Amino acid sequence: MIYVKNKELKRALMESKENGELTREAIGMFMLIVEGMSKTHSYRDIEDKEDCMASGLEDLVKYWNRYSPEKSDNAFAFISQIAHNGMKKGWKKIHPPKSPKTIPFSRIVREENSSYNV
Numbered sequence: 001m002i003y004v005k006n007k008e009l010k011r012a013l014m015e016s017k018e019n020g021e022l023t024r025e026a027i028g029m030f031m032l033i034v035e036g037m038s039k040t041h042s043y044r045d046i047e048d049k050e051d052c053m054a055s056g057l058e059d060l061v062k063y064w065n066r067y068s069p070e071k072s073d074n075a076f077a078f079i080s081q082i083a084h085n086g087m088k089k090g091w092k093k094i095h096p097p098k099s100p101k102t103i104p105f106s107r108i109v110r111e112e113n114s115s116y117n118v
Contacts, residue, residue: 003032003036004029004032004033004076005076006073006074006075006076008029009026009029009075009076009079010069010073010075010076012025012026012029013026013064013067013075013079014069016064016065017065017067022061022064026064029079030057030060030061030064030079030083031057033060033076033079033080033083034053034056034057034060034083034087035053037056037080037083037084037087038052038053038087041087048091048094048095051090051094052087052090052091052094053087053090054090055086055087055089055090055091055093056082056083056084056086056087056090057083057086058086059082059083059085059086059089060079060082060083060086063082064079064082067079
C-alpha cells in the first residue's frame, strides 16, 4: 500500500469500532497519513518533525472513534484533519507564539482628557 484510500480507511475504522480498539491496519494507515503530511511542511530540525508527527498520532489515537459514517462518508478527510490539527498543536507546543496575549499594564497611559491610551 503506497497511500491510504478513503474506502479502505473507512472499512478499517468500522472494523476497529466493532472491536473496540484500533486494528494494525488502521494504525498503519494513520502512520502513512502523518508521514505524508509531514513532508508538506518544513521543520527546523528532525526532532521538531518527529515531535509534530508524534503529536498528530497521539491525537489520532485519542479521537479516531469519533468518526461517524452517518455524518460523512469521507473518513480520510476526518482522520487527516485530526492529524493536521494535532501536528499544529505539537508545533505550537515546541515553538509558542512570540507575541504577548495581553497588554502589560505599564503600556497603558492616561491622557489629560481622562481617557486611556493603549
